[in-house]
Amino acid sequence: MSPILFWLFSFLMLGFGVLVVLHRNPVASALSLVVSFLGLAVLFVSLDAYFIGIIQVLVYAGAVMVLFLFIIMLLDLKAEERRSWNPVALAGGIFVTLGFAALLIKVLHRFPDADKPFPPISGNLSQMDDVHHVGLTLFTSYNLPFQVIGVLVLVATIGIVVLSKKELK
């Protein structure tokens, strides 16, 4: 993928991520997050991971963020009023953030192998494309985790129902 597109969509993703953090209105934050996810999905596609990219849009941007928005509407959250910043907390947060970034850059410097370009895919993707490969791996090697994930989602559903029940007075 050409570097211009890559950097464009990266900045899109990162920028809207920053907006998520900065906006005071929670609905605006949620919508920035949706755009961020779309940028991320593009990056996935640029890595030849088509299935994951589509799943990202469908599940994350489509289902999870919708859920977020529903809850925000349910709780009827208004934009936050300005509260005074706690200097200690602010300093702590900025310190950790910058620390992580610095550490990240330092680590990446020690990984010279990753400066090579991506190796080209030489496998046969015309007969069985990406989705089929993923599905094959999923249902053969990872069948058990797949079933477990199904149970997990079921349990989560039951949990949510229990948690959300209003006390009948």
Added chain:
Amino acid sequence: MEVTLNDYLLVSGLLFTIGFGGVLLRRNIIIIFMCLELMLNAANLSLVAFSRFNLSADGLPNYNGQILVFFIITVAAAEVAVGLAIIVALYRARQTTHVEDINTLKF
């Protein structure tokens, strides 16, 4: 100048950092939760990048990474659902979503 793995990792790391900073700096619990999702997605990006970088024997990407991303997305969705249900229950109890107001479990 090609896009290298380092670039993807850098972007992923920055996204993670932004998400973590959001967790630390925002005081509305819903926003904190959304930043948590940002962090998870950063990890997903890393995984997919590595999956593409490490080609398996027959020249295809190492799909194990993508399988893991699939699971992470699923679990994150379930986690968001349960977490929001808890937040709703908390809102009903405390009438607030400010994280600083939820501080009775302390010395």
Added chain:
Amino acid sequence: MALPWIILFSPLISTLLILFVTKSSRTLSSYISVAAVLVSFFASAIVFLRPDPTTPNQFLWLDFNVLQVPIGVTIDQLSKAMLLVVTTVGSLVHIFSLGYMAEDEGKSRYFAGLSLFMFSMLGIVLANNFVMMFIFWELVGVSSYILIGHWFTKNSAAAAANKAFITNRLGDFGFMLGILMVWAASGSVEFAKVSQTWHGLHLSPLYLATAAILVFCGAVGKSAQFPLHVWLPDAMEGPTPVSALIHAATMVAAGVYMLCRVYFLVEASPEAQNVIAWIGTITAVMAALMATQQNDIKRILAYSTLSQLGYMVLAVGLTGHDAAMFHLFTHAFFKALLFLGSGAVIYAMHHEQDIWKMGALQKKMPFTFVTFLVATLALTGCPGLSGFFSKETILGVAYEHNQAIFWLALGTAFLTAFYMFRLVTVVFFAPGKSDHASHAHEVPSVMTIPLVILGVLSFIGGYSFFAERFLTLPHEAGFGFVTLLAIAVFAVGAVVAFVLYNGKKQDPISIPLFANKFYIDEAYAFLIKWTQDLLACYAAWFDRWVLDFGIVRWVFAGGTYSIGLVLRFLQIGNLQAYAFIFGAGVIAIIYYILFIVKP
């Protein structure tokens, strides 16, 4: 080959039978016990008549590389003579007990104890190594405890049994240390092996003296020498035949026997010999002084035993085992006779033991009187009786080796005559002082026959023709300066006592120091109480201040509280603070692992 084992185990079989089979039938138990001891007696006689065996008669019980302990028998002149003494006196005491303990409730228990004692004592006599002797030494102590405390419902009897056992244990502790020293130096515990190699080991004089004195500690405990003599007078709480057997003739003599058996240890160290001789002398003198003021017939005899044991021990310390064994031999007979005679008197007086309540028994109990008088004469050294020969031998040995000890021993002989004739006068001659005395009559023949047999033995026991068949006598006791002094002392003592005490109703002389046994018992009680109080005080202080205050309050409680105080501040309650700590920690760890551990 098997005879010594029969001698040894026949009383044990009797004990086991009585305890497990015939406990409910008192007469049957008593007959079993008497039969067992008679078997031992006849077997001892047969062993005596046979020549000494040359091959060792033992089997290996413990076999570690550095320590080998056999269980075996020693048959030589010393042990054969001692076997006969023990079994003879034992048999006579058993027969006497048939009469004396006829109506006692615990007769089965008593005879089981007597048989156990015979087993243990014969074990000591026959032992051929230190460890076996120590085992039987302790067993003798246990039997003594059982028998002294036979009437255990009486507090004084139970206390006396405890006292005997504990005092014995103190002596045995020294004995054990001595055995360990001998074993450490020579590598073996068998008498035969150690006696051959002891001189060749070239040990330092200090080592030799310490080993000998520690082994002597066992004799100090068992034979009731000063300072562990305090148990013997109290041991008179037991039945009189027990006193006769154990505390006159055999057990207390075990200490002297042991010293003779391990004489190779003693003669290697002149310092030890000196210590032994002086302890014997001190015991003899002290006991004689204490005896002059006692009022209980058995106590007087107990102190007399102490005194005579002192003589034996001093003989061992001065010169060797011949003189001591001779005196042990004769003493066994006449002291047992004295005790049995006093038992007869007590029986006739319905278990009254105070001499100031007795009197004029001369006509009422003729057999008892005559045999008692014979024994007294033997004990005090009347010429012609056995005691004269053996005591005079010891005096002669003392005169040759150590003048100071000789004069002390001579003085003790005077005191011996004095208090024994005091006893005889008050009990038999003086007019009767109570109802019991006027109603006394002679005891049944089952009790008089052993008295007569012992009387004969006391008479002839010292003569060469008799004694030499059993022992090696020291040099011929001829008439000399020492002999004349001894006879003079005996005569003067006897006459003084008779004159002083004839016709008196109570003791004209009163010396509280002697009557209260030099207050040694009180001193020990004070010492023990003081030590215990001190230890208790220290323990209490330690517990209150170091353990409770220091460790529990400061270290544990305080430490836990302080740590809790610090850790409490981690519970902030603020979600984002937790997240911050988490993040900072992750950064730190990653930084550490990636850049410091593996740069």
